[in-house]
Amino acid sequence: MAERNQTVDALRAIAALWVCLWHFTAGTGAYGYLGVTIFFVISGFVVPYSMVRGGYTLAAWPTFMLKRLVRLEPPYLASIALTLALGAWDMFRGTPPSWTAIQIAGHIGYMNAFLGLPWLNAPYWSLAIEFQFYLLMGVALPLLMLAGTPARRLAGVALVAGVPLLLPGGSTATILPYLPVFAAGTLCFLLATHRIGHRSFWPALVVVAGIVLKTNDTDVAVATTGTAAVIASVRVRRIGPLAWLGAISYSLYLLHVPIGYRVLTAIRRLFDSAVPPTVAIIGAVAASLAGAVLLHRHVEQPPLRFAARFGYRVDQAPAAQAATRDPGPAS
Secondary structure, three states: OOOOOHHHHHHHHHHHHHHHHHHHOOOOOOOOOHHHHHHHHHHHHHHHHHHHHOOOOHHHHHHHHHHHHHHHHHHHHHHHHHHHHHHHHHHHOOOOOOOOHHHHHOOHHHOHHHHOOOOOOOOHHHHHHHHHHHHHHHHHHHHHHHOOOHHHHHHHHHHHHOHHHHOOOOOOOOOHHHHHHHHHHHHHHHHHOOOOOHHHHHHHHHHHHHHHHHHOOHHHHHHHHHHHHHHHHOOOOOOHHHHHHHHOHHHHHHHHHHHHHHHHHHHHHHHOOOOOHHHHHHHHHHHHHHHHHHHHHHHHHHHHHHHOOOOOOOOOOHHHHHHOOOOOOOO
């Protein structure tokens, strides 16, 4: 099994904490929403990397999607169950949530994004975007990025990244506005697997950054470019706390609102102005981390081990093995 990419884990840790800060400070926490941008760039790198490492072919698309669902759905569904249980507790206390049966059911298949219904948990919106990326990458990887010359691979990435320019004003419920963000990570994948060289990577990243700037804003463009540049050029050694936090970042992302925000609110109600806001935020982060550890250990890890047991084919292709000699990211 390939060694974990410590740079990616460190970025995951930073992104998860940044998003927590964003929510725990009611959107005033130093651009914390950009943590989602970091996650999208990481996915653009990690997902195709793991596919190539496993010898992916277009015929294996159903298996690829099954593996993604087995790995990611159990924590997602568990977090939904927890959110519903907390809602039932609120109902028992006399403050029932204003949820509908259709709204709850829409979380299956991430349909709330297309039905215009609110999510039970705000961070779920990005999971819907990620799911669309998996659907797209299953087809795009063999067609656009593995065959042909480096120039054709770059043209494929540019074509995908430029779709929002051809279809402006796309809904944020679809992947369209975020395609160039994912594309920045995919450039890192092409570089890491020696499908393009450094002389091609950096100009291509500048072009993608320009598309992000045009279709999003300056902050998202900076976060996209910075994350891709770090993945492409920085190799950090294992830093225990960051590696640990990176490993549980998905569970933390799922639970920091239903658990952390409640703890934050409870501390503020109990102590009013007797404790500084920072203390309440620290308490919320600590509670979120505790919940994330339990979710990761008991719900997230078993499916990860199960999914690792089956691949796209019995023997990995020699070309795929040669392309993934460097330690790759666990995904």
